[in-house]
Amino acid sequence: MSRELPLFPLHAVLFPGAFLPLRIFELRYRRLVDECGCDKPFVVVRIREGREAGEPAFTFGTGTCVRFTEMVSQRDGSLGVMVHAGERVRLQDFRVEDDGLMFASAETLPADDYVPVPQDLQALADALEQQEGEVVPDAGMLVWRLAERMPLSLDDKQQLLELNDVEHRLERVRGWLLRHPGWFAA
Numbered sequence: 001m002s003r004e005l006p007l008f009p010l011h012a013v014l015f016p017g018a019f020l021p022l023r024i025f026e027l028r029y030r031r032l033v034d035e036c037g038c039d040k041p042f043v044v045v046r047i048r049e050g051r052e053a054g055e056p057a058f059t060f061g062t063g064t065c066v067r068f069t070e071m072v073s074q075r076d077g078s079l080g081v082m083v084h085a086g087e088r089v090r091l092q093d094f095r096v097e098d099d100g101l102m103f104a105s106a107e108t109l110p111a112d113d114y115v116p117v118p119q120d121l122q123a124l125a126d127a128l129e130q131q132e133g134e135v136v137p138d139a140g141m142l143v144w145r146l147a148e149r150m151p152l153s154l155d156d157k158q159q160l161l162e163l164n165d166v167e168h169r170l171e172r173v174r175g176w177l178l179r180h181p182g183w184f185a186a
Contacts, residue, residue: 005065006032006042007091007102009057013157014044014064015144018085025078028101033071033079041065043089043106046158061091062162065106087111088161112140115166121174124184140166143173150176150183 008029014020024033036042043063050057066083074080091104117125117139125136128145136142147160150173163169177183 002105002107004093004103005089005106006035007059007063007094007104008032008042008044008066009047009050009059009102010044011047011154012044013046013154013161014066014085015148015157015161016064016085016088017141017144018064018148019069020044020066020083020085022081022083023074023078024081025076026100028097028099030079031099031101033068033081036068038068038071041067041086043091043104044083044085045091046154059091059094059102060158060162062109062158063089063091063106064161065089065108109164112138112166115139115170117142118170118174121170121177124177127184138166139170143169146173146177146184152176 024030032042044066045059045063047057048060064085065087066085068081069084070082072080088109089106090109091106093105094102096102115138117136121142124146125142128134128136134145136145143166147157160169160172
């Protein structure tokens with residue numbers, strides 16, 4: 001099922017389960033805050049071409065549905081917000097309104113199948129739980145949490161976000177970890 005949602009294009013990739021602080025100062029995104037409030041989702045999507053501020057940008061076709069969790073007025077008149085990422089979505093039928101706010105038809109991608117944390121990566125899952133206080137219930141969530149922290153290129157992160165199979169994402173992350181032993185301890 002597809003629904004039209006507002007877009008918040010960034011030079012970043014946001015993975016499911018992640019939190020992201022944002023500073024809202026443009027009128028189009030103030031409108032997004034007013035329209036979505038705390039209960040309606042919108043999509044954070046990586047910019048393919050363009051800038052974060054000013055003219056609307058061209059974006060990739062896969063993003064992450066988010067909701068606001070905090071909103072705080074700043075002294076400079078901007079709004080400090082925190083968003084929490086949910087499911088991945090595929091975007092199409094993009095349109096831009098007069099104020100520059102972008103919308104697209106968003107189709108929720110299938111939820112990940114449950115894949116247990118592999119034994120060779122259990123120590124990393126345990127370390128994340130100890131250091132971050134974050135429960136890592138399965139391999140899918142482990143991949144997202146590791147990919148957030150790994151110094152991957154934006155292209156590599158976008159490719160991970162677009163992969164629909166946990167096992168394939170796991171193999172990509174495992175390959176990177178094998179090429180960079182000791183990364184997490186650093």
